[in-house]
Amino acid sequence: MKVISDDIISFFNPQSLAIVGASRNFRKWGAIILHNTLLGGYQGRIYPVNPGEKDIFNVPVYPRLSDIPEIVDLVVIVVPAQNVMSVLEEVQQLGIRACVVITAGFSETGESGRKLEQEIGLFARRHGIRLMGPNCMGLISMIPQRLTVLMPAIVPEPGPVSIISQSGNVGYSLVRALTRRGLGICRSISSGNEADLSTVDFLHYLGEDPETELIISYIEGVDDGRALLDTLKRVNRKKPVVVLKSGSTGAGASASASHTGSMTGREDVYHAAFWQTGALRARGIEEVEDFATVLCAQPRPTGRRVGVLTLGGGWGVLAADALERAGLEVVPLSSETVATLDTLLPPWWSKGNPVDTVAGMKEGALFECLKTLLACEYIDSVMLLGVGYGTVRGSAIKDSPYSDLYDMRKLGEIFIKADEEMARGIAELMNTFQKPIVPVVDQGIIDQRGSFVEALQENGILLLPSPLRGANALAALTRYGEYLSRI
């Protein structure tokens, strides 16, 4: 494997940037991409290039790359396909080393496009220029420059997650999903047709990138399967890699052939091979989101034995089903644990795992139950179902049209405060016991962003939106923990 990190850091930390093909016409990507870069608050110097403009969005425009008063770190190309080569020639003459080619109309359009793509790839390699694309959607690199030079107008919070996507649109869906979940983005790479830099190269780079703690890779197909697997294996030891592999069915493979022109490979071979790399395979955008949620926040469990603590019986049954289906064990409680829980819960509690706290619980008992389960040597992780409803009930009381009556406002506050304390308690227990605590509550309640949700998030913990999704996320986290303990 050649060392590429030095070459491609210019993509992710450019001090200056040129956009060739910048425009003020919003029916053209050259306008949208410049606009979105400004919108993101890019911290470097930005130079639009267009021979027919003086300024766009009050930013001075330069007729050609060579007119810019410095040698920029990164060139973003949005001119038509037939003009890309002449831009690359200028790039070469100026000694610039990094280009994002957003322009489409290459191998995805047929034989003549394929030829053009080979030519630019060859030219770049011959002159030591690295290309991202062509036919890509652009690039996000929030740390440190807040670079959002891409087609969709989206500005995520900076954070630990980086994405490599062989589809611009899927990459965009992933950024949106993770942002909505409350996860910050470090880099998002649309690798396009991969005329030069490939998914494997970017995986390698992000593996070394100190700002990236978790990598997500949407893959339709790669030329060199061996290199992909070797890279996944090496990187995944350092930080988790979640792979969304598509084109896995006949219909999908045929769709992918016309999309990226890639050979997607045989599903069974891929699956077995991925398994050995320790990379986590997600079945859809939702699972990427869920896996990332726990991988970013939670300690790595060392075994499959789960304790379930639930404020509602039905949620516990759904979770038990989902955990067992996902290969985890809803471990039976020891008589000691049952005895301890007996002191905390009403006599008719479930006396087993899931621990259904039932109604009538004393104040603070939930926290003590959680602590009891975490302290069990035979429990590796805990799912916590239905927390946060105190906040919902508290808000309903406090904001009720009847809240002037009785002590409703005060009581509402008490419920909300209790939940906030619970949230901080959960974070403390997670740190003390170094075991995962996966909290689950309805998406509708997460969306309300009550103080319970906020208090958890301040402590780095995000909620999962259903027993099923929580269970599958915990299973992925457990697979990763087991992989780490095996190597």
Place this chain on the structure above:
Amino acid sequence: MKVISDDIISFFNPQSLAIVGASRNFRKWGAIILHNTLLGGYQGRIYPVNPGEKDIFNVPVYPRLSDIPEIVDLVVIVVPAQNVMSVLEEVQQLGIRACVVITAGFSETGESGRKLEQEIGLFARRHGIRLMGPNCMGLISMIPQRLTVLMPAIVPEPGPVSIISQSGNVGYSLVRALTRRGLGICRSISSGNEADLSTVDFLHYLGEDPETELIISYIEGVDDGRALLDTLKRVNRKKPVVVLKSGSTGAGASASASHTGSMTGREDVYHAAFWQTGALRARGIEEVEDFATVLCAQPRPTGRRVGVLTLGGGWGVLAADALERAGLEVVPLSSETVATLDTLLPPWWSKGNPVDTVAGMKEGALFECLKTLLACEYIDSVMLLGVGYGTVRGSAIKDSPYSDLYDMRKLGEIFIKADEEMARGIAELMNTFQKPIVPVVDQGIIDQRGSFVEALQENGILLLPSPLRGANALAALTRYGEYLSRI
């Protein structure tokens, strides 16, 4: 099967209602349930009953049921378990026929509770009183009375979906999920321990209920499996039933035994039997939501052949994978269809199914592509991926800090208007061709509720939040369509 509809209509259309055990202390369910009933705007007459209060929330309180100036249609009981029987005796003396017993502390708490439950069940049957519960969360019946006599403070929009849940909390999660999706609720029944009225009885009733168009049933277990299957089969011919069956694994069954005390039955037997009833089985709360979304809005397809129309290649590949995995066929396009699409799309479009419209499409072409696919005799349904981004892009341009420059505001409006027209066009085409059109877009964009989303919803069409979820929903809709055409 005995005729129960006459008996139990009082639960769903009560002209008057007593809450026995009403309270002003918000640490008690008696306060919360009265409060939530008032909050929902119940259209009937409401009588709180409590010998120690004069009024609560400015509503006059009666010492006993017999002090109420009329014979109420429905009694809701929230007194401690040991006092329930004496309330039922009063109910019997007054000739009231319907009670919701919210009170817990019956069979779920052990032997003495089981005895008490048998006693109240026996008493009710002997005197022709019908019970919902005990140990239930209460009842929603939005049509026609806006009745929300239940523990959580939730007031859904009235609509076509009814829920029967053997877990109060799961029922609550379902109401919340459906509401969030934009679906209205007709009834939501927490059946509790089912001392008298059971899931089977409610299924039967909702099957006859003209206001209910779709039934969702969360089942842990039933006493009489044969009756359940017969009822499911009969009802499902009239309107779709979506079943969320839990307790299907060893861990789940054991959790369920301690939750509702029910024998959950053997998974393989259940699954085969459900299949024959034509009921749709959902794997989690998400699938209930997704299945309901398409079942409420979309025509029933008569076959498995799907056309996929996508504005992003990667979304199409994910959808093709998911459709094939779900048992549907991403059908090859005829040369006639390809020829028609050639006139609408740039020369390098995918030339196959999924139809990836790629960039460079002419205005209005997407609509024509959709029409072309729907008109194909060999296509039974269409998935439409990535629509609604015009609205997102339009809003980004219109609301940009740079929107004073150039024609940004005007152009933004043009993009938004085009999407609105597309939304109305989708609804028109669905009605014209009587084939399902399943539109998919990121949840984050649905959450923004742009005019595209609103225009679709005004026409009764709701969006699905990912290619995978859209594909699985379409597969369920297709199974239902096939079932209807088989019987």
